[in-house]
Amino acid sequence: MSDPIEKVSIIVSKGSLEGVYPALIMANGARAEGIEANLFFTFFGLDVIHRSTIDHIKVATVGNPGLHLATIAGGLPGMSSVMTHYLEKKMEKLDIPPIPEFVEMIADTGAGIYACKASTDLFELGEEDLIDQVMDIITVGEFFAMAAGGEIIFT
């Protein structure tokens, strides 16, 4: 058997529902296996840890061929909200937590939650704009130091 994975550092760069959940599921699943896990939010991934957007993460209905929806239909006003609502209902049935609850749960497992400095500078965000679970705003160098000796996953 191969050596088990002992640490994962997961980078979240997307701000869409389908871009965010896989990373959250992997981080939570890693902790459940006893694997050390850290989440790093960069670019539009910052929406997940921003106080005013964490509750408004939506499915991308344009430029998302996996939805099998005509692009012109996906662009209709409200389509993204409708699709998001539909998926959220399905997730609720499977007991997959909504994003704010999921992030809180992941923090409770002992996983680290960090924001990328370049991105917070770009979007002019400070610690006061971010949810309480965020441990720090860090540079790319600090990220690599923290990720040393483990696996890095970019989503």
Add this chain to the structure above:
Amino acid sequence: MSSAIYGGTTVEVNDEGFFEDPGKWTEAMAPEIAKAQGIDVLTEHHWQVIKFMRAEYIEKGSGPTVRVLGKTSGVSIKELYQLFPKGPAKTAAKIAGIPKPRGCI
């Protein structure tokens, strides 16, 4: 498949160390399994989780995931990870002599 000796009794366990036959498990084996998992002393709270896992398995045929444990066992997610740092559902299932819970959340 391999075997392990707990409380003087030989039991069959799988490659990850989970009991092949949960019926062979006794409470007396738990402290010894826990020690092998790095938990030196089983406190009352450990037992609360272990007994809950076992009861859920007997009732439903599978052990709960961490998410379910946090919602239904009366022990918070934070405390679950303090009690079982190497994964609460996985470690508690092993100590409780039941199969590893399957589930992604």
